[in-house]
Amino acid sequence: MKLTKVTKSFGTKTVLSGLDLTVTRGESLVLVGQSGIGKSVLLKHVIGLLKPDSGTVEIDGEDLWKVSAKDRDRLRRKFGMSFQEGALFDSMSVGENIAFPLTRHTKKSKKEIADRVAECLELVRLPGIEEKRPSELSGGMRRRVGFARAIALQPEILLFDEPTTGLDPITTDVVVKVIEEMRARLKPSAITITHDLKVVFGVADRVGLLSGGKILVDMTPKEFEQSKDPRVAAFVTGDSELAPPETEPERRPAAASAEAHP
Amino acid sequence: MTTTAKIGAFFVVVLLALGVLILKIEDIHFGKKARTNSADAHFKDVAGLDDKSAVRIAGVRVGKVDGISLRPDGTALAHLALDPSVELHQGAIAQVRSLGMLGDKYVELSAGDPAAPRLPNGALLEGSSGTGFDDITKLAADIGKDLKEVSSAMAGSFGGPKGEDKLNRIVDNLGRLAESLRDLADANRGNVDAMLANLRALSAQLLETVARVDRMLDENRAGVKSTVSNMDDVTAKLKTTADSLNSITGKIDTGQGTIGKLLNDDETHKNINDALKSVKEGVEQLSGTLGRINRLQLDIGFRTEFASRLRNEKYYFTLDAIPREGKFYRLEIGALPNGKREDILESSTVTFPDGSQQTIATTGQRYLDQFVLSLQLGYKLKNTILRAGIIESRGGAAIEQTFKADTFRVGGEIWDFTRPDLNGHLKLYTRWNASPNLYVTGGVDDLLNPGLRSPFLGAGIRWKDEDLKALFGSIPIPK
Amino acid sequence: MNKFFEFFGRGLLNVMEGVGRFFVLLGLTMRGVVTPPFSPVATARQVVRVGVDSVPVVLLTALFTGGVLALQTFKGFQRFHAEGYIGSVVALSMLRELGPVLTGLMVTGRAGSAMAAELGSMRVTEQIDALISLATDPVQYLFVPRVLATILVVPMLVVLADAIGILGGYLVAVGYLGANPVIYMNNTFQYLSMEDMTSGLIKAAAFGFLLSLVGCQCGYDTKGGAEGVGLSTTKAVVMGSLSILIADFFLTKVLF
Numbered sequence: 001m002k003l004t005k006v007t008k009s010f011g012t013k014t015v016l017s018g019l020d021l022t023v024t025r026g027e028s029l030v031l032v033g034q035s036g037i038g039k040s041v042l043l044k045h046v047i048g049l050l051k052p053d054s055g056t057v058e059i060d061g062e063d064l065w066k067v068s069a070k071d072r073d074r075l076r077r078k079f080g081m082s083f084q085e086g087a088l089f090d091s092m093s094v095g096e097n098i099a100f101p102l103t104r105h106t107k108k109s110k111k112e113i114a115d116r117v118a119e120c121l122e123l124v125r126l127p128g129i130e131e132k133r134p135s136e137l138s139g140g141m142r143r144r145v146g147f148a149r150a151i152a153l154q155p156e157i158l159l160f161d162e163p164t165t166g167l168d169p170i171t172t173d174v175v176v177k178v179i180e181e182m183r184a185r186l187k188p189s190a191i192t193i194t195h196d197l198k199v200v201f202g203v204a205d206r207v208g209l210l211s212g213g214k215i216l217v218d219m220t221p222k223e224f225e226q227s228k229d230p231r232v233a234a235f236v237t238g239d240s241e242l243a244p245p246e247t248e249p250e251r252r253p254a255a256a257s258a259e260a261h262p
Numbered sequence: 263m264t265t266t267a268k269i270g271a272f273f274v275v276v277l278l279a280l281g282v283l284i285l286k287i288e289d290i291h292f293g294k295k296a297r298t299n300s301a302d303a304h305f306k307d308v309a310g311l312d313d314k315s316a317v318r319i320a321g322v323r324v325g326k327v328d329g330i331s332l333r334p335d336g337t338a339l340a341h342l343a344l345d346p347s348v349e350l351h352q353g354a355i356a357q358v359r360s361l362g363m364l365g366d367k368y369v370e371l372s373a374g375d376p377a378a379p380r381l382p383n384g385a386l387l388e389g390s391s392g393t394g395f396d397d398i399t400k401l402a403a404d405i406g407k408d409l410k411e412v413s414s415a416m417a418g419s420f421g422g423p424k425g426e427d428k429l430n431r432i433v434d435n436l437g438r439l440a441e442s443l444r445d446l447a448d449a450n451r452g453n454v455d456a457m458l459a460n461l462r463a464l465s466a467q468l469l470e471t472v473a474r475v476d477r478m479l480d481e482n483r484a485g486v487k488s489t490v491s492n493m494d495d496v497t498a499k500l501k502t503t504a505d506s507l508n509s510i511t512g513k514i515d516t517g518q519g520t521i522g523k524l525l526n527d528d529e530t531h532k533n534i535n536d537a538l539k540s541v542k543e544g545v546e547q548l549s550g551t552l553g554r555i556n557r558l559q560l561d562i563g564f565r566t567e568f569a570s571r572l573r574n575e576k577y578y579f580t581l582d583a584i585p586r587e588g589k590f591y592r593l594e595i596g597a598l599p600n601g602k603r604e605d606i607l608e609s610s611t612v613t614f615p616d617g618s619q620q621t622i623a624t625t626g627q628r629y630l631d632q633f634v635l636s637l638q639l640g641y642k643l644k645n646t647i648l649r650a651g652i653i654e655s656r657g658g659a660a661i662e663q664t665f666k667a668d669t670f671r672v673g674g675e676i677w678d679f680t681r682p683d684l685n686g687h688l689k690l691y692t693r694w695n696a697s698p699n700l701y702v703t704g705g706v707d708d709l710l711n712p713g714l715r716s717p718f719l720g721a722g723i724r725w726k727d728e729d730l731k732a733l734f735g736s737i738p739i740p741k
Numbered sequence: 742m743n744k745f746f747e748f749f750g751r752g753l754l755n756v757m758e759g760v761g762r763f764f765v766l767l768g769l770t771m772r773g774v775v776t777p778p779f780s781p782v783a784t785a786r787q788v789v790r791v792g793v794d795s796v797p798v799v800l801l802t803a804l805f806t807g808g809v810l811a812l813q814t815f816k817g818f819q820r821f822h823a824e825g826y827i828g829s830v831v832a833l834s835m836l837r838e839l840g841p842v843l844t845g846l847m848v849t850g851r852a853g854s855a856m857a858a859e860l861g862s863m864r865v866t867e868q869i870d871a872l873i874s875l876a877t878d879p880v881q882y883l884f885v886p887r888v889l890a891t892i893l894v895v896p897m898l899v900v901l902a903d904a905i906g907i908l909g910g911y912l913v914a915v916g917y918l919g920a921n922p923v924i925y926m927n928n929t930f931q932y933l934s935m936e937d938m939t940s941g942l943i944k945a946a947a948f949g950f951l952l953s954l955v956g957c958q959c960g961y962d963t964k965g966g967a968e969g970v971g972l973s974t975t976k977a978v979v980m981g982s983l984s985i986l987i988a989d990f991f992l993t994k995v996l997f
Contacts, residue, residue, distance in 0.1 A: 044870070069878075081870075083867045090868070104778065105875075269785060279901050284938075
């Protein structure tokens with residue numbers, strides 16, 4: 001999976017400027033960066049929720065925006081994406097949410113689908129809640145149901161958009177462990193966005209710091225922790241004195257992504 | 263309720279409602295009421311009749327019009343869907359009639375003589391549009407045509423001075439005829455007056471008698487009884503009167519006396535019957551006419567003319583009834599100065615200084631203001647308008663030529679050939695229609711009589727049918 | 742002065758963008774209708790939500806509209822002594838005009854706004870992004886059942902509204918104004934033709950299409966959080982009603 005010279009602006013504000021990024025098979029990349037720096041935007045480019053102004057996004061050598069819409073959906077099936085708040089379909093039960101990609105993209109029987117749903121729920125440590133409505137779940141549970149839905153089709157690439165933001169430390173730990181377990185079982189590539197160091201050190205093979213529309217550093221978690229680079233150090237220690245001046249916060253990606261899928 | 267059940271219920275209810283609406287709109291019936299009966303009616307004119315208009319027999323609704331089509335010969339064919347209970351017999355006819363304020367048209371059927379054989383389903387009925395104004399106007403048009411022929415023949419024979427002579431003679435004859443008619447009326451006037459006077463006296467007496475009886479009753483309550491006994495007397499007398507009356511009527515019955523003869527004569531009887539019949543027909547035609555009167559166009563006008571030499575004014579009120587394009591009837595009422603001529607005899611007695619007296623009689627003529635009536639039949643042929651009939655209470659005719667879509671008009675009228683020592687009344691004029699409703703006119707009046715000849719200038723207002731309708735339409739109708 | 746032009750220029754651009762979006766989404770919806778997967782179950786669910794659940798409000802509206810119509814035409818027609826034509830006027834107005842338009846407006850208020858709210862909240866909670874990430878065309882998945890169901894359901898509601906509106910007129914004319922029931926009914930249907938009803942139903946289908954697509958578009962293009970959803974809902978009702986009234990004019994011209 002490879003991003004080349006990806007540039008994206010919203011109005012006058014440039015969020016990504018000539019960003020290059022490559023993730024090899026089975027690798028787990030964690031992207032960190034200040035809030036509003038464009039991490040979610042980057043992730044949405046990877047799966048084609050946003051279309052870059054310039055530059056290319058390639059999945060297994062196929063340019064996401066040069067193939068037909070049908071092929072784009074085929075490429076998207078290789079992904080499993082988990083959203084910040086889970087983004088569960090609240091018109092459906094938990095079971096139906098997880099079954100959704102299966103019923104749409106496979107010809108499995110009802111029994112097979114039910115088995116697969118149970119299996120996925122077990123993997124995220126929430127067995128037997130198929131009949132619950134998303135509104136009845138806590139934030140952490142919702143996210144894990146979101147994971148379950150993301151892995152239902154056994155994707156090759158997993159994308160996590162801030163999987164632990166707003167969760168208490170214990171739930172965060174559970175979530176991190178679940179992610180680890182999923183990686184261990186499915187062996188996918190993964191891109192995780194977070195500013196939670198627990199996640200960084202829990203799941204990362206590589207760590208990238210996003211700033212000024214580019215990946216600034218690209219190193220292992222160990223290097224990241226010990227880095228003398230002031231920007232990295234500021235992030236690790238949480239010292240605002242060391243950080244670059246705050247930029248104008250980006251608009252909610254949710255608001256902008258309407259134009260990606262016309 | 264499950265989703266499926268909800269959808270099911272919804273669909274069933276909607277389909278039911280749809281079914282009811284369609285059945286009602288298309289007027290489909292099942293079972294006994296199902297319409298199996300139909301007939302076609304052939305009309306010359308179905309104006310106002312429409313699809314789905316009602317069909318009635320004696321005013322009872324028995325079906326509806328189910329399609330109207332034009333036949334190749336330019337007449338209309340209406341298909342009638344009828345209730346199965348309707349039986350049509352030979353001789354059935356259809357008529358287009360209207361009902362109510364808005365002139366809702368319907369087809370009235372007469373079912374025919376029940377004794378006659380039944381007509382099969384889908385039979386073709388002869389339709390009539392009723393005797394209407396159109397027929398009468400057609401009749402009038404025929405008369406007008408005849409009149410035109412006569413007048414053209416007249417024009418042929420009355421050309422030149424010889425013709426004029428002839429014309430004068432005819433006019434003289436006509437005048438004499440009118441005179442003798444008047445004399446006749448005058449001669450009988452005495453009789454009629456006497457008759458009326460008798461009648462008046464009789465009723466006055468009757469009134470007086472009644473009053474007297476009243477008074478009597480009031481004054482002599484006690485004597486009423488005797489009065490009642492006197493009544494016997496009176497009735498006895500009345501009886502004898504009645505007897506003599508009986509004898510008179512008996513005489514009439516047996517054909518004695520003039521009245522008896524008249525009444526008992528079969529031919530008289532037939533004549534009276536015929537007369538009554540024609541009166542009845544006339545009334546029927548009139549009611550037809552009134553029904554159609556709304557098709558008639560009416561133009562109303564008012565004008566005044568000022569004769570500069572005679573220094574007098576004339577006023578006219580004009581009503582044109584236009585049954586169809588190119589033809590009109592004109593009724594005009596004019597207020598004329600010097601319209602009526604009266605001979606006066608003045609006598610003056612002069613006493614001379616010597617004491618002798620002499621009476622001198624002078625005769626003169628006085629002209630009085632008068633209302634005159636004009637009634638004419640007119641035709642409009644392209645740019646030429648012809649009128650003939652009565653002009654200002656005398657026979658006459660007129661011709662007018664219009665220019666530039668009736669912006670200008672030049673014309674002449676000639677009438678009244680019976681004035682003593684005077685020529686016919688010829689009036690030449692031109693007219694400028696300044697606006698659709700306003701016009702100015704001018705010309706020379708009484709051209710052939712140097713004494714009365716005068717230029718004149720006039721102006722008028724004219725309201726056309728559409729103006730009038732707009733005007734009346736805006737007047738609220740009181741409840 | 743510059744600000745003036747800027748204001749109007751931006752306004753115009755916004756309008757053009759909205760119109761453009763409408764047609765882009767219209768095209769995508771059309772494509773979604775004809776390409777698999779088809780979703781009869783989702784459509785059926787929308788039939789219930791848009792159609793069945795709207796029945797009470799539509800019926801109530803139609804009943805009173807018919808009644809008021811009878812009352813008002815009576816006031817006017819009385820002056821011409823044409824009271825006999827009230828039935829025809831009520832039926833004709835309901836079938837040709839008021840049935841479709843009022844039902845359209847009611848469904849816009851009930852279902853068009855609901856669509857905007859639902860899709861709007863799906864947008865702000867990233868559920869639409871989630872759909873895309875699950876390789877599902879959101880326009881096809883969300884728009885098609887709603888638009889199809891609404892096109893199907895509004896004419897059906899109009900049939901009910903027509904019937905109930907005529908009933909409302911009947912109740913007022915016979916019950917309150919004292920018209921002869923038989924004559925009133927005869928007059929009601931005497932001058933109607935099927936074309937009056939079909940033209941109303943064609944209108945209704947067009948209104949259903951418009952209000953659902955506008956409702957979906959407003960929800961789909963929601964920006965900002967909960968506030969955005971509220972704005973979209975309002976916009977869906979305003980734009981939906983406006984487009985129905987404008988389309989009504991042109992449809993009437995075409996269908997007359």
